[in-house]
Amino acid sequence: MRDPSAESPTPHRATVLVVDDDLLVRGVVSEMLASLGHEVMVAEAPDEALAAMRDSRPVDLLLTDVVLPGENGPEFAARCRALRPGLRVLFMSGYVDRAIVERQVLERGESFIQKPFSREELAFKLREALERR
Numbered sequence: 001m002r003d004p005s006a007e008s009p010t011p012h013r014a015t016v017l018v019v020d021d022d023l024l025v026r027g028v029v030s031e032m033l034a035s036l037g038h039e040v041m042v043a044e045a046p047d048e049a050l051a052a053m054r055d056s057r058p059v060d061l062l063l064t065d066v067v068l069p070g071e072n073g074p075e076f077a078a079r080c081r082a083l084r085p086g087l088r089v090l091f092m093s094g095y096v097d098r099a100i101v102e103r104q105v106l107e108r109g110e111s112f113i114q115k116p117f118s119r120e121e122l123a124f125k126l127r128e129a130l131e132r133r
Helices: 023-035 046-054 073-083 097-102 119-131
Strands: 015-019 039-043 061-065 088-093 111-114
Touching: 015 023, 015 046, 023 039, 023 061, 023 119, 039 046, 046 073, 061 073, 061 119, 073 088, 088 119, 111 119
Parallel strands: 015 039, 015 061, 061 088, 088 111
Antiparallel strands: none
8 A cells, every 4th residue: 555645745836726515625625735835726616617717827737526516527527628628637525436436427547536635645646637648
């Protein structure tokens, strides 16, 4: 089993758009990302996040919940990628990883982090998602 704390932090500062309908989750995740040296943008709902995507401000990575109000995360991510081709996405969920794959909510190979997660786990998954081609 890997030790996420042994991993180096992400190689560069990234701008991350966090999308989750839970205020507490948005706050904690934003604090973790800021403590890792990243610029953070937050959105409560898909429409708010899409408005940010239409803005000229750069977004390196979308960190989104798999289940969003009125929309699922993968469909929402596809809409974001249509606006920003090449956008990196890291999905998060409180549902078990295996259940998400078995129900085909996420395609195999998509970046995913299981809630709750530590700062070190987030740093590892963020780096993995940013380096993914």
